[in-house]
Amino acid sequence: MLYRLFHRDPESRDDIIMMTSGLGIVANLLIASAKVLIGVLSSSIAIVSEGVNNFSDVLTSVLTLLGAKLAKKHPDDKHPFGYGRIEYLTSLVIATMIIVTGIEMMLSSVKLIFNPAPVKISYLAIVIVGGTAIIKYILGGYTVKMGEKAGSGSLVGVGVDCRNDAYASAITIITALVFLIFHISLDAYAGVIISLLIVKAGVEVLKDTISDLLGRPGEKELATELYRKIRGTEGIVAAVDMMLHNYGPDAWSGSVNVEIDHKKTVGEIYQFLHELQLDIMHNYNVTMVFGVYAVDNDHEEMKNLRADIGQFVKSHEHIKSYHAVYIEPETNKLYCDFIVDYKLRDWDSLRSEFLGYMDKLHSGSEIELTIETEFV
Secondary structure (H helix, E strand, O other): OHHHHHOOOOOOHHHHHHHHHHHHHHHHHHHHHHHHHHHHHHOOHHHHHHHHHHHHHHHHHHHHHHHHHHHOOOOOOOOOOOOOOHHHHHHHHHHHHHHHHHHHHHHHHHHHHHOOOOOOOOHHHHHHHHHHHHHHHHHHHHHHHHHHHHOOHHHHHHHHHHHHHHHHHHHHHHHHHHHHHHOOOOHHHHHHHHHHHHHHHHHHHHHHHHHHHHOOOOOHHHHHHHHHHHHOOOOEEEEEEEEEEEOOOOOEEEEEEEEEEOOOOHHHHHHHHHHHHHHHHHHHOEEEEEEEEEEOOOOHHHHHHHHHHHHHHHOOOOEEEEEEEEEOOOOOOEEEEEEEOOOOOOHHHHHHHHHHHHHHHOOOOOEEEEEEEOOO
């Protein structure tokens, strides 16, 4: 079984998670057993606490494996976008376990501060704990690296916890040396510090996971690549207002508005947008829906209008860009969209200022201004 677990494709996301989690399970079982044994023999709450935490690391690695497996279930009528977000729920459970473990250790350590117990420690125990700390640090760094490569928040969380274990071991070693050299027991205080590190790690994983569940902005690199692809497509003048919705680490749905010459027929638009949609789906795992803005860049009136709007935009630092400029032929109604940054709070004042500005230059025109923020 171990042979099958560790001999997998190093470029496959699923196999990366399986191999790294398997390595974490084996390593943490050995390290936890050694630490608990040493802690019991030396009556050190700090070392026992570390060992218990390492046993919880075994469970988090198992949960990571389970989450990755469940996330690959095929979509069904109840979950048409698949089960990819199960990995986020797994991360949530892992974060909660880390926090609970840290709190329990803190309570035990605080009790020992007021009711101290004799400590028996040896240089051999310190050497063993030091060796496990080095292993945990290397394992943590490797797990974080593999988690980032695979895009697995659960795996990154396990790796961060591993590295914090190494820092905790360093604190334990320092307090043990202080006891051996100066006969001063700081063991319980070290337990408090270690538990705080554990809780901090759990809170960080929890915050990242909640952000994923609530909905982060679409990945910047993916959005940039998609914009490049869309804007480079013949027939598309510009692309704006992209939204990306994540349904798991490698499953996305999205929408984007594209500006197209108003002279294009529906058939012409369908042909290149459909080809682009299939290309994005196959190469980026994004199901993209397109909205269409008709633009007219041929007439002198439109060129002057764009120049006037551009002048207004340049004078306002919070306006990132403008688009969808169009005059409805029958009514002479003007349409325009602004993209603003998140620092701008008073949209009504901006709208009033723009309408006043345009009324001076294009008196009598009805203006429909849409103000929005960038989603990716």
